[in-house]
Amino acid sequence: MSELQLSLACDAPAVNEPSAQLSSEPAGRVLVSDAFDLLRGLAPESVDLVVTDPPYESLELHRARGTTTRLTTNWFATVADARLPELLQLVYRALRRDRHFYLFCDEVTADVIKQQQGVGKARMPNGGRKCASGFVYWKEIIWAKTTLDGTRIRGGTGYHYRAASERILFFEKGKRTLSDLGIPDVLMAPRAGVPGPAVKPAAVVRTLITQSTLPGELVVDPFAGSGVAGVEARAQGRRFLIGDIDLAYLDPSLADLTPAGAAVARAAAPSEVPAHEPPVLEALADGTAFVEELEAAHAFGWLDPGPTPALEKLTALRLKEREAAVRRALRTSPPRPDEPLLLRAWRAWALSGRRL
Numbered sequence: 428m429s430e431l432q433l434s435l436a437c438d439a440p441a442v443n444e445p446s447a448q449l450s451s452e453p454a455g456r457v458l459v460s461d462a463f464d465l466l467r468g469l470a471p472e473s474v475d476l477v478v479t480d481p482p483y484e485s486l487e488l489h490r491a492r493g494t495t496t497r498l499t500t501n502w503f504a505t506v507a508d509a510r511l512p513e514l515l516q517l518v519y520r521a522l523r524r525d526r527h528f529y530l531f532c533d534e535v536t537a538d539v540i541k542q543q544q545g546v547g548k549a550r551m552p553n554g555g556r557k558c559a560s561g562f563v564y565w566k567e568i569i570w571a572k573t574t575l576d577g578t579r580i581r582g583g584t585g586y587h588y589r590a591a592s593e594r595i596l597f598f599e600k601g602k603r604t605l606s607d608l609g610i611p612d613v614l615m616a617p618r619a620g621v622p623g624p625a626v627k628p629a630a631v632v633r634t635l636i637t638q639s640t641l642p643g644e645l646v647v648d649p650f651a652g653s654g655v656a657g658v659e660a661r662a663q664g665r666r667f668l669i670g671d672i673d674l675a676y677l678d679p680s681l682a683d684l685t686p687a688g689a690a691v692a693r694a695a696a697p698s699e700v701p702a703h704e705p706p707v708l709e710a711l712a713d714g715t716a717f718v719e720e721l722e723a724a725h726a727f728g729w730l731d732p733g734p735t736p737a738l739e740k741l742t743a744l745r746l747k748e749r750e751a752a753v754r755r756a757l758r759t760s761p762p763r764p765d766e767p768l769l770l771r772a773w774r775a776w777a778l779s780g781r782r783l
């Protein structure tokens with residue numbers, strides 16, 4: 428049994444027992460992990476709710492077109508559409524019976540998932556639609572993005588009606604009644620307004636958690652980003668397990684729950700150094716970069732005395748994946764107090780999410 432299974436097995440009540448009664452102490456964990464590994468490491472039927480927001484493949488389209496997403500959103504690795512059936516299967520396996528699963532996505536990914544899951548027009552007698560993974564698919568819940576005061580819808584990008592919403596696919600395993608049957612399927616909230624890629628608003632995540640869990644139950648988000656699911660689960664007295672391959676944008680209030688040595692950059696003091704983009708990696712590898720750049724790369728461990736495996740791995744990546752990987756490498760390695768100013772400027776660039 429893996430460390431993760433072991434720890435959760437101690438925390439989590441046995442299958443089909445009311446978890447609220449067994450765990451009066453809400454507890455949380457934050458892991459640095461690949462989402463698929465995290466889900467695979469969970470004991471079957473040990474989780475009460477999965478609410479998650481994978482970095483879907485269709486984001487690459489916005490990036491390729493150079494829309495606002497490219498300019499404002501930090502780059503992160505995406506999960507190929509072809510892997511989504513595996514994701515749903517792993518979530519299904521980890522959930523107890525009579526539980527819910529919420530999946531944030533855009534309209535393109537929503538279509539892909541429904542096709543993959545064989546969701547057609549045939550309905551079950553209760554109105555739900557069967558999925559290949561075993562879930563019942565209920566519907567898309569809409570997050571409608573509002574102005575800060577919540578009074579008006581605020582449009583974003585696009586020229587075929589401005590994009591002002593995101594989808595949340597609502598799945599069920601077994602049968603569970605929502606806590607409040609009066610909540611509509613359009614949830615209004617402003618954008619989160621905190622640093623990080625595609626951060627979801629606390630109010631929306633809170634609604635999903637309180638609708639589908641009881642106090643003491645276990646909420647899991649394997650693509651945690653800012654960790655809003657953990658923050659809200661904790662605030663509502665639920666237990667939580669969240670993970671991400673990159674904790675750079677984790678909410679500072681969760682920093683003490685991260686593994687020793689994990690870089691939680693948002694929790695660190697903001698950088699005084701202006702952001703600066705690193706040079707092309709080939710120039711570092713072949714020594715044609717400026718001396719200050721070579722010094723900074725050396726201090727980072729990329730050249731010593733020649734290109735390191737880490738740098739070689741990065742240069743082997745396709746260009747569109749490379750930037751995300753370079754940013755992640757810079758964000759997630761703990762800074763040293765005496766490192767060159769230029770390296771600190773690269774780290775500030777990696778954190779800023781901006782193209783310069």
Ligand SMILES: C[S@@+](CC[C@H](N)C(=O)[O-])C[C@H]1O[C@@H](n2cnc3c(N)ncnc32)[C@H](O)[C@@H]1O
Pocket residue numbers: 460461462463479480481482503504505506623624625626627628649650651652653654655670671672673
């Ligand atoms: C859309 S963001 C999640 C945002 C989050 N819902 C929030 O509100 O802050 C997707 C996250 O998935 C992470 N990610 C990308 N590939 C991953 C993987 N294979 N396993 C785990 N996390 C991954 C990224 O680092 C990013 O933080």
